[in-house]
Amino acid sequence: MATVHKINEDLVKERQKCTFNVQELTYLLDGGEEVTKERREFENILRNVKELQDEVPEVYLSHKERYENAVRKTCILQNVRNDFEKKREVLSPRNIFRAGYAVIKDVSPFFLHNGMFVPTIIGQGTPEQQAEWLPKAKAMAIIGTYAQTELGHGTFIRGLETTATYDAKTEEFILNSPKVTSYKWWPGGLGTTVNHCITVAQLYINGKKYGIHPFIVQIRDLETHKPLPGIKVGEIGPKMGFATANNGFLGFQNFRIPRKNMLMKNAQVLKDGTFVKGMNEKLTYGTMVMVRVNIVSDSAFHTAMAATIAVRYAAVRHQSQLKAKEPEVQIIDYLTQQHKLFIAIATSHAFSNTYTWLYQAYLKVVEDLGKQKQDHLPELHALSCCLKATSSRDAGVIVEQCRLACGGHGYMASSNLPIIYGYTTAAITYEGEHTVLLLQTARYLMKAWMSALEGKVLAPSVAYLVDWLKSDKQRWQNTPEVIVKGFQHVAAGKIKDAFDAIQKHVKAGKDYEDAWNLASVQLIKASEAHSRAILCDGYLRETVRTSSSVSPSLAKVLNHLVQLYIVYWTLETAGDLLVYSNIGKDDIAVLKEKYEELLALIRPNAVGLVDAFDISDEILQSTLGSYDGRVYERLMEEAMKSPLNKEPVNQSFHKYLKPFIKKAKL
Numbered sequence: 030m031a032t033v034h035k036i037n038e039d040l041v042k043e044r045q046k047c048t049f050n051v052q053e054l055t056y057l058l059d060g061g062e063e064v065t066k067e068r069r070e071f072e073n074i075l076r077n078v079k080e081l082q083d084e085v086p087e088v089y090l091s092h093k094e095r096y097e098n099a100v101r102k103t104c105i106l107q108n109v110r111n112d113f114e115k116k117r118e119v120l121s122p123r124n125i126f127r128a129g130y131a132v133i134k135d136v137s138p139f140f141l142h143n144g145m146f147v148p149t150i151i152g153q154g155t156p157e158q159q160a161e162w163l164p165k166a167k168a169m170a171i172i173g174t175y176a177q178t179e180l181g182h183g184t185f186i187r188g189l190e191t192t193a194t195y196d197a198k199t200e201e202f203i204l205n206s207p208k209v210t211s212y213k214w215w216p217g218g219l220g221t222t223v224n225h226c227i228t229v230a231q232l233y234i235n236g237k238k239y240g241i242h243p244f245i246v247q248i249r250d251l252e253t254h255k256p257l258p259g260i261k262v263g264e265i266g267p268k269m270g271f272a273t274a275n276n277g278f279l280g281f282q283n284f285r286i287p288r289k290n291m292l293m294k295n296a297q298v299l300k301d302g303t304f305v306k307g308m309n310e311k312l313t314y315g316t317m318v319m320v321r322v323n324i325v326s327d328s329a330f331h332t333a334m335a336a337t338i339a340v341r342y343a344a345v346r347h348q349s350q351l352k353a354k355e356p357e358v359q360i361i362d363y364l365t366q367q368h369k370l371f372i373a374i375a376t377s378h379a380f381s382n383t384y385t386w387l388y389q390a391y392l393k394v395v396e397d398l399g400k401q402k403q404d405h406l407p408e409l410h411a412l413s414c415c416l417k418a419t420s421s422r423d424a425g426v427i428v429e430q431c432r433l434a435c436g437g438h439g440y441m442a443s444s445n446l447p448i449i450y451g452y453t454t455a456a457i458t459y460e461g462e463h464t465v466l467l468l469q470t471a472r473y474l475m476k477a478w479m480s481a482l483e484g485k486v487l488a489p490s491v492a493y494l495v496d497w498l499k500s501d502k503q504r505w506q507n508t509p510e511v512i513v514k515g516f517q518h519v520a521a522g523k524i525k526d527a528f529d530a531i532q533k534h535v536k537a538g539k540d541y542e543d544a545w546n547l548a549s550v551q552l553i554k555a556s557e558a559h560s561r562a563i564l565c566d567g568y569l570r571e572t573v574r575t576s577s578s579v580s581p582s583l584a585k586v587l588n589h590l591v592q593l594y595i596v597y598w599t600l601e602t603a604g605d606l607l608v609y610s611n612i613g614k615d616d617i618a619v620l621k622e623k624y625e626e627l628l629a630l631i632r633p634n635a636v637g638l639v640d641a642f643d644i645s646d647e648i649l650q651s652t653l654g655s656y657d658g659r660v661y662e663r664l665m666e667e668a669m670k671s672p673l674n675k676e677p678v679n680q681s682f683h684k685y686l687k688p689f690i691k692k693a694k695l
């Protein structure tokens with residue numbers, strides 16, 4: 030029987046201080062009591078699968094062993110999931126993603142199968158294509174990935190070099206990788222795991238180029254798993270993180286696939302080689318939009334994980350004296366520590382709330398596209414780009430801040446903060462590099478600004494530009510609503526400045542493209558300001574909406590958090606607000622005090638708030654963040670697992686050290 034340990038006394042006291050019902054908040058964050066119950070039930074089942082417990086911590090395994098262990102465990106996870114879903118409802122994607130962390134410490138080699146392969150078949154395949162591949166893919170009879178990026182191009186996908194040339198005689202496409210730069214590079218699971226992939230390639234028919242399109246390609250034999258003739262595939266080697274994601278490379282040499290393997294929901298190639306254009310060529314980019322939306326939720330989760338570890342540790346850890354002769358204080362009582370940590374909690378809430386409405390907006394666009402309507406697509410693209418960029422960047426900063434807030438122990442692999450950071454920081458680059466996505470949103474903002482100047486009606490997320498043009502800046506008040514307006518004024522001001530800068534360069538004789546490049550620092554600043562305004566506005570509106578349906582004690586805490594988020598960003602961007610809004614120096618002084626008040630109000634609830642994220646110890650995998658707070662004991666227990674501690678004297682002593690010391694003797 031597993032030993033039950035006493036909970037650390039500081040944590041017990043912290044939990045007693047909590048002023049709201051932790052369970053109520055967990056249900057709210059999960060999206061309902063039923064979702065929480067389903068999640069806990071599944072996590073409980075996983076907890077009791079003996080084969081999922083690692084005898085040796087993953088960090089001590091070799092690159093190869095680590096990968097093999099990850100495949101082994103992901104297969105078990107999939108089987109447990111299948112059994113679970115036979116008896117009950119299909120697990121929600123959020124719940125299965127969360128449970129995945131309990132099984133694979135790093136990233137699963139099947140990550141891209143569920144994350145992009147299956148969604149691309151759904152989003153880009155015709156009903157017939159879905160009928161052919163979806164059942165197999167969902168049952169994992171075929172395993173796939175999303176192979177778009179090449180050695181030479183990740184961002185500029187119109188420049189991809191893999192070719193798919195149509196041969197009308199055989200009704201096949203011939204895939205080729207003409208140069209080393211055209212090799213696919215990065216796709217998760219491609220290295221040695223998958224047998225299929227979505228390949229994005231340049232379509233050629235009768236010598237004419239028709240742009241990039243997605244193709245479903247079998248790359249390995251289903252029996253032997255050997256690469257098929259004409260396929261060169263392998264793993265790209267170790268990275269900063271993503272140790273078990275099995276990222277790979279792929280090249281084609283005259284590799285033929287049937288015509289039906291081009292995913293043809295949008296554009297089509299008929300038997301005789303006639304090309305039929307889709308409603309909008311950018312619909313080929315649809316899977317990326319979906320993943321960018323989901324990365325906002327992923328960022329919320331990573332921030333919640335880091336906050337849970339760092340807040341619990343800060344409650345357990347005592348260091349230094351505030352006053353002489355008094356005991357050393359819990360580090361969570363240092364205001365600077367609260368400044369580092371409480372914004373982490375609020376940020377996770379801000380992203381969760383943002384995801385809630387962004388995902389609804391995404392579903393609406395998908396529904397509209399089904400009816401051949403695409404009016405809201407540009408706005409969704411602009412929102413998903415800047416919110417993916419900002420949420421992943423903020424999450425990266427926050428996770429690192431939480432690691433630093435744990436002092437030296439945060440640097441231990443067993444704190445799990447380094448792995449969470451490796452994961453979080455990758456999201457800043459993948460699925461559209463940070464700056465590149467901000468520039469996509471800026472492109473939309475420039476158009477919106479022009480429309481505002483022409484007096485046109487704008488989409489809801491940029492409607493503030495019209496208000497800004499029409500009215501004088503609102504009289505400043507230190508209320509969340511007016512501060513959000515202030516963020517909109519900053520965004521509008523920066524959008525106008527960037528627009529004017531482009532015009533200035535054009536007037537001076539530059540091409541529009543050069544003028545764009547010359548103004549691009551201002552453009553990304555405008556995009557960032559727009560993101561912040563959207564995040565604060567959406568978070569505030571969602572909090573007001575949910576507050577009416579929760580208990581007054583919880584509503585109060587949620588209100589503290591949203592205020593903290595807004596005031597934190599007011600102080601962080603005070604310079605911008607002073608330039609672009611009516612805020613005064615005195616208002617900033619008042620807000621500094623308000624911020625300190627909010628830290629004090631959140632202080633008694635800090636541990637309760639991270640408990641409400643309800644991230645089990647198995648998912649958290651952290652010596653510093655476990656629910657019972659046995660920090661020092663766990664650090665020691667984990668250290669004892671080091672293979673270097675398994676023998677009293679390591680052989681390197683006899684081989685190298687002893688002769689070395691002898692020689693050094695005077």
Ligand SMILES: CCCCCCCCCCCCCCCCCCCCCCCCCC(=O)SCCNC(=O)CCNC(=O)[C@H](O)C(C)(C)COP(=O)(O)OP(=O)(O)OC[C@H]1O[C@@H](n2cnc3c(N)ncnc32)[C@H](O)[C@@H]1OP(=O)(O)O
Binds near residue numbers: 127177327333381
């Ligand atoms: C406890 C609580 C917490 C909660 C708990 C939560 C629990 C946990 C969470 C659980 C949640 C659930 C699951 C979460 C899973 C998340 C992870 C999933 C796994 C996946 C892993 C992923 C691994 C990584 C995979 C990868 O990395 S896969 C590769 C990704 N690669 C890229 O992303 C390439 C970037 N590059 C481009 O996207 C293009 O290159 C480029 C720049 C756009 C230019 O494209 P170009 O064609 O040149 O177009 P332009 O000329 O610029 O523009 C021309 C015109 O088109 C327009 N337009 C451009 N686009 C688009 C577009 N889409 N749509 C519409 N329009 C567009 C543009 O607006 C312009 O319009 P106009 O102005 O003319 O009107």
Ligand SMILES: Cc1cc2nc3c(=O)[nH]c(=O)nc-3n(C[C@H](O)[C@H](O)[C@H](O)COP(=O)(O)OP(=O)(O)OC[C@H]3O[C@@H](n4cnc5c(N)ncnc54)[C@H](O)[C@@H]3O)c2cc1C
Binds near residue numbers: 217271276460463464
């Ligand atoms: C962990 C990880 C997993 C991945 N998984 C997959 C996968 O499963 N499938 C897949 O297909 N791909 C995958 N990728 C690839 C990923 O999508 C690309 O790396 C990403 O889109 C960035 O492209 P890039 O590497 O070409 O960067 P680059 O575009 O070369 O970026 C380099 C620099 O150039 C700048 N830059 C580029 N273009 C512009 C511009 N127009 N304006 C201003 N600045 C610019 C960027 O801002 C950046 O600073 C993965 C990447 C990582 C790191």
